[in-house]
Amino acid sequence: MSLTKRIWIILATVIAIGVIMSYIVRNSGEQAGISSRNLVSVTIPKLNLIKQLRASITEHERLLYEYYARTTREGLWEKIKSTETELADQLMAINEGFSGHVMTLPKLYGEIKALQNAIDVNLISNSTDWDQARADLAQLTKVGQQAEAILVTLTKEVEEHAQQQTIRSQQQIQEMVNLVILYTLVIMASALVLGYFTQINIRKTAKRRALAKFPERNPNPVMNLNWQGEILFANPASQKLLKEIYPESENLTDLLPTDFQENLKSWQKNYDGQINFNADIDTKHLEFSLSLLRDLESCHLYIEDVTERKEAQDQLEYQAFHDVHTGLPNRRKFELDLTHHIKHTQACSILLISIDRFKFITASQGYHIGDDIIHHLGKRLQELTASMSCQIDTYRLEASTFCLLVSHANTNEVLYNAKLIQGAMDEALYVNQHSYYLNLSMGYCHYPQDGNTTQGLISNAHAALNHARKLGDSIEAYHPQFHASEQSWLPIERGMREALEKHQFIMFYQAKVDAQSGKICAAESLIRWFKEDGSMMSPATFIPVAEQTGLIIQIGYWIIEQGFKQAKQFHDAGHNIQIAINISARQFQYRHFLDQLSQLIESTQVNPQHIELEITESLIMENADQSISIMKKLKAMGFSLAIDDFGTGYSSLSYLKQFPIDSLKIDQAFVKHLESDENDKSIVAAIIDLAQHLKLKTIAEGVETHEQWQILKNMQCDYIQGYYFSKPSTPDKLLA
DSSP states (O other): OOHHHHHHHHHHHHHHHHHHHHHHHHHHHHHHHHHHHHIIIIIHHHHHHHHHHHHHHHHHHHHHHHHHHHOOOTTTHHHHHHHHHHHHHHHHHHHHHOOGGGGGHHHHHHHHHHHHHHHHHHHHSSSOOHHHHHHHHHHHHHHHHHHHHHHHHHHHHHHHHHHHHHHHHHHHHHHHHHHHHHHHHHHHHHHHHHHHHHHHHHHHHHHHHHHHHHHHHOSSOEEEEETTOOEEEEOHHHHHHHHHHOTTOOOGGGGSOTTHHHHHHHHHHHOOEEEEEEEEETTEEEEEEEEEEGGGTEEEEEEEEOHHHHHHHHHHHHHHHBOTTTOOBOHHHHHHHHHHHHHTTOOEEEEEEEETTHHHHHHHHOHHHHHHHHHHHHHHHHHHHHTSSSOEEEEEEETTEEEEEEESOOHHHHHHHHHHHHHHTTSOEEETTEEEOOOEEEEEEEETTTOSSHHHHHHHHHHHHHHHHHHSSOEEEOOGGGGHHHHHHHHHHHHHHHHHHHTOEEEEEEEEEETTTOOEEEEEEEEEEEOTTSOEEOHHHHHHHHHHHSHHHHHHHHHHHHHHHHHHHHHHTTOOOEEEEEEOHHHHHOTTHHHHHHHHHHHHOOOGGGEEEEEEHHHHHHTHHHHHHHHHHHHHHTOEEEEEEETSSOOOHHHHTTSOOSEEEEOHHHHTTTTTOHHHHHHHHHHHHHHHHTTOEEEEOOOOSHHHHHHHHHTTOOEEESTTTOOSBOHHHHTO
């Protein structure tokens, strides 16, 4: 029920109560008036009449006694007759207004009159009978007393009746007072209720007024249209937007889509409530909200200029699905597109492309050069794929990995296109006035032959790419056997965890000897895993699994701890043998690596100068700046540092001189054919010469023959290590 309706109901109720109470008060007033009039016009006159009659009877009796006393009529008889007449009139009046006892009064009046005449006759006679006269007067007094008794009774009756009328009048007046009080309370209560609802109405009216001003002051366009779509009202913001879009136009319909009228008819037939839609009006993107008011046959149209928001959303969407450096679609977009192909069973091929040794390029040249190379390669890939016969979409997935999604192509076409791309890399990329020649590894798979899920196909393509990376500058198609090695990792991982618990790992040591004297001066710690069945698993098999699974952190900690303990035992026993410990890539990058070393130094009480940490060249170059920082901290702790497998990586000489190292380990690949291969001999000689100029010691690995030892000795190599002098063995056999 509306507020106005409630107010009218309250007013009508108050008026109805007022009418009813007025009617009741009027009737009560009339009754009180009648009672009052009866009191004034009837009761009081009756009492006066009775009073007059009593006075007349008394006066009449007194005159007759006086007449008896004077015995003369002179001066009295006229009064007596006058009093008699008054008695007659008064009796007549009483007779008209009373009943009951009043019927006795005329009889008494007759007796009074008869006694009056008898007394008069007796007194005017010549022989007055005084006894009779006294007897008549006595009788007159008796009759007067009888009349007095009747009149007293009448007086009481009249007074009682008057009292009843007075009480009735008082009751009626009290009822009127009560009704007036009640009505006053009703009026007051109604006034409070009306005041409450009026206050609400005032507030709602204020809100309605504020809402009425809303369209006028709304910063967004607001329009009111009739059921035919004609604009009846438009706020100032509508005019402002119109001028922004069409400065010369005065027609507000220009703000509406061209198909608005047609759509409005359809909406009116098929929809209720609110309809939201978007439209481009010239350069603006507008958002419309249409409210259909069927009961009013009217429409409210709200318009918002969302151009900036739409541009921001488009930009965010672009950034979400595109790579920032190349502008190419990213991994997320690739996965969506591949999922679309699978959903619609559209045959396609996935070709992953990776830049070989890209980490070393960024490490030596800086990340900004790496980003520029990625940008130029992405551009070249787009140019190449645009000229190919089949439909190809190019993506950058991550770091140095690109992807081609080839639609409706067979294996031969994919391989042919991959070779075209690989051949195009013979032409250098020019970045910041420098030329770069890139080698690309590629792996590919096909849908639906090699998988029917998005993640499965991506995994298979990566397996092919990883296989190609191992070969380097290669193109490989997916084969299920690529996953076999990865699947074999699971039992190895479980076995390593068990080996840690059951202490199946043991440490062997291989001697490093002075190249000139042949004396042992150091030993490299090498882990061995002997299973419960007595068989040994090669470190070349389980160490890569430990690296991939993260177990290398736990195993590496144990290796370092054992190496520290062994170095302490050697030196406590008087053996001046330094222990060399290999540090894995994952362990070197572990955030608590330095803390672990500090804890082990304290717990084992080893002298860090008796420890040499071996770090591979490729590990250092993954992030040269960070590696230099860590190595400086290791040197500050007192450790000796060696670069392991030197010559197999791609370290920059500019970085090499910055490394706080003590020695270079020449990889056994260069030592193996030292007697017969002049190139290997030249490389080894160059490394030794380089180390000497940098004031570094050299250690040659894999020395297995006397000839190799003599060549290295003549080249002034500092230390040698290999089966010619010592196979890996336990500490006691090492010293035997």
